Amino acid sequence: MDKRSLAYTLLQLIPPGYVTTYASLARVLGTSPRAVGRLMASNPDPVIVPCHRVVKSNLDLGGYSMGGPMVKRRLLELEGVEFDSRGRVKRRHVILIDKLLLEG
DNA sequence: CAGATAGGAATGA
DNA sequence: TCATTCCTATCTG
Numbered sequence: 001m002d003k004r005s006l007a008y009t010l011l012q013l014i015p016p017g018y019v020t021t022y023a024s025l026a027r028v029l030g031t032s033p034r035a036v037g038r039l040m041a042s043n044p045d046p047v048i049v050p051c052h053r054v055v056k057s058n059l060d061l062g063g064y065s066m067g068g069p070m071v072k073r074r075l076l077e078l079e080g081v082e083f084d085s086r087g088r089v090k091r092r093h094v095i096l097i098d099k100l101l102l103e104g
Numbered sequence: 105c106a107g108a109t110a111g112g113a114a115t116g117a
Numbered sequence: 118t119c120a121t122t123c124c125t126a127t128c129t130g
Contacts, residue, residue: 022111026126033111035126041110042128056111063110072110 003029007039010097014053017080019089020097023057027098033057041065052076059088 007025014020022033029036040051041063052075056062064072073083082090 023113026111032125032127034109034124035111035128037110038127039110043110051110054110057113058111061110065110069110 003031004039007036008049011050011053013097013100014050014095018093018095019053019055019076019081020095021057022054022062024096024098025054028101037063053079055089055094059091059094061087061089 006029010025010028011020022036026033026036036054040049040054043049043051043065052064052072054062061069061072063069073087076089077083081093084090
């Protein structure tokens with residue numbers, strides 16, 4: 001299984017109202033966070049893949065191709081994700097998927 | 105090979 | 118907490 005497919009599969013484990021981080025995905029994939037960003041940026045199916053549920057490790061939004069970060073934030077808010085006054089995702093919405101796999 | 109990226113971690117204040 | 122600095126994997130030319 002190539003890393004791109006695996007990344008997509010992992011994203012499907014993140015339910016609406018939650019997000020994960022580039023670093024967390026990168027640890028599972030065995031690559032770098034930047035490479036994960038690459039995978040998303042060159043995403044052929046940005047609608048099928050919920051790539052808006054991936055944010056930076058410091059809980060900043062990160063980038064988004066389809067309309068910019070503003071659109072990304074709207075999508076997350078629609079799913080129930082809350083932001084603080086500085087535009088960061090609140091902690092209770094964050095799922096570190098690599099830790100999830102370790103505990104499970 | 106050189107440059108650019110939807111990032112991260114260590115460091116210092 | 119913030120800004121600075123350096124690092125990484127992958128893509129493009």
